[in-house]
Amino acid sequence: MTEDAGRLAAFDARIAAGEKIEPGDWMPDEYRRQLIRMISQHAHSEVVGMLPEGGWITMAPSLRRKLVLLAKVQDEAGHGQYLYHAAETLGVSREEMLEALLQGKAKYSSIFNYPATSWADMGVIGWFVDGAAILNQTMLARCSYGPYARAMIRICAEESFHYKQGMEIVLTLSQGTPAQRTMVQDAVRRWWWPTLMMFGPHDAESPNTPTLVRWGIKTRTNDELRQEFVNQTVPDAHTMGLSLPDPELRFDAASGNWRFGEIDWDEFWRVVHGDGPCNRERLEARRAAHDDGLWVRQALEAYAART
Amino acid sequence: MSDTQWPRYEVFQQETPDRPHRHAGSVHAPDAEIALLNGRDVFVRRPECSSLWVAPAGAISRATAEEITGGALEMDSTTGEAVDYLVFAKLDARGMLTHLGQVRATSKVQALQEAARACGPQTPFVLWVVPAAQLTRSEPDQAEPLFAPALDKPYRDQAFYHIQTALRRLRQEAGD
Numbered sequence: 001m002t003e004d005a006g007r008l009a010a011f012d013a014r015i016a017a018g019e020k021i022e023p024g025d026w027m028p029d030e031y032r033r034q035l036i037r038m039i040s041q042h043a044h045s046e047v048v049g050m051l052p053e054g055g056w057i058t059m060a061p062s063l064r065r066k067l068v069l070l071a072k073v074q075d076e077a078g079h080g081q082y083l084y085h086a087a088e089t090l091g092v093s094r095e096e097m098l099e100a101l102l103q104g105k106a107k108y109s110s111i112f113n114y115p116a117t118s119w120a121d122m123g124v125i126g127w128f129v130d131g132a133a134i135l136n137q138t139m140l141a142r143c144s145y146g147p148y149a150r151a152m153i154r155i156c157a158e159e160s161f162h163y164k165q166g167m168e169i170v171l172t173l174s175q176g177t178p179a180q181r182t183m184v185q186d187a188v189r190r191w192w193w194p195t196l197m198m199f200g201p202h203d204a205e206s207p208n209t210p211t212l213v214r215w216g217i218k219t220r221t222n223d224e225l226r227q228e229f230v231n232q233t234v235p236d237a238h239t240m241g242l243s244l245p246d247p248e249l250r251f252d253a254a255s256g257n258w259r260f261g262e263i264d265w266d267e268f269w270r271v272v273h274g275d276g277p278c279n280r281e282r283l284e285a286r287r288a289a290h291d292d293g294l295w296v297r298q299a300l301e302a303y304a305a306r307t
Numbered sequence: 308m309s310d311t312q313w314p315r316y317e318v319f320q321q322e323t324p325d326r327p328h329r330h331a332g333s334v335h336a337p338d339a340e341i342a343l344l345n346g347r348d349v350f351v352r353r354p355e356c357s358s359l360w361v362a363p364a365g366a367i368s369r370a371t372a373e374e375i376t377g378g379a380l381e382m383d384s385t386t387g388e389a390v391d392y393l394v395f396a397k398l399d400a401r402g403m404l405t406h407l408g409q410v411r412a413t414s415k416v417q418a419l420q421e422a423a424r425a426c427g428p429q430t431p432f433v434l435w436v437v438p439a440a441q442l443t444r445s446e447p448d449q450a451e452p453l454f455a456p457a458l459d460k461p462y463r464d465q466a467f468y469h470i471q472t473a474l475r476r477l478r479q480e481a482g483d
Contacts, residue, residue, distance in 0.1 A: 019400050022432060024371040025371050067460075078348070085332040161462075161463055300336075301337050304336075
């Protein structure tokens, strides 16, 4: 047995025993590569994820809603930082990750390339998008790489608040005036399919999944998580009198699952490859934020350099 | 300095005064004072902090269980003046790097050796030693301005919302 094969066997055994891999431990190059890819994309998603909601802070309908939305967007900034830290422990620098994002070379969750066009979107994003993210992140909190798992534990605890504040908005609007009910129903219609796309391609089309499952990075597949999301969301929608835009949606008593129609994968790949409703706008906003923050960085450096 | 990445600082967080500091993550900052402020903003948006410590990532010496048992810490010929190092160890497979105490040593490698011995018969999964002189602590009189604002924001806690109660009530109304 070569040295690497021996190390790989020991590595696989550690993961099978439920041990966490820590920075400095030997790991296969492919394990490191997959983690850097996933964690940096996850970090970018938190950072870009601030943008659809950030624009609504000053238009929140009450001071309470404004404080809550501000707190949620601050959390997302913090989550991006936790994740950049976790990626840095694998040997990639924060600077190169930020540079890749600003240059449009980095991927982030496509959901944030859709526009938030009404106040009801603030509710539905929390209910759908954060609800979907929590399912994925609860899985990743058990991931085999220590720094990623610990970042996820922190994030999941905070994200429950994101989900519930969104649900509270949806509940309020769904029991409100006819105009409010129309507004929230329209938001549900627009966000449903993009949210189902968040879980990624079908298992059969997801080349990375078997490797990620084998190394304990993911413990569940895209399709499993997507099905759980549909199962938990459909009954709540019905309770609130909201309909979901899928004529094929029906309960399958034999499996206990809600069956749903096929996702528009052409749309999914279009948005992934840069041609979504807001891809350009999001990148421009991110670049402007970076440029506008230059004076703050310069001021902090001047302060640190004082004698 | 041009507009590039600042040095990285590791951040250690104490949740309540009776508990040890634990590693929270890292921030980038131009100096330790700003690192403390960034650490507060990134890691303390909720009321679970009584003290923060930061140390430049480059000043920390680290060893994994493999390095400790594999003898990577054995060859040390350097000697200097004895200084204090803070010891952080991850002793539980699923745990976090936790402050254990302090050792005095004449080099980083000796500090790691002393720290490994201080962990007792168990080999830590991860071991860090931080020169005490390189550590910056939030001052006790800063605790209120740094950490009290999080107390005023109960709406950051998921328990502030009563969604399941509201959904149950709707289901009951529909059933009536």
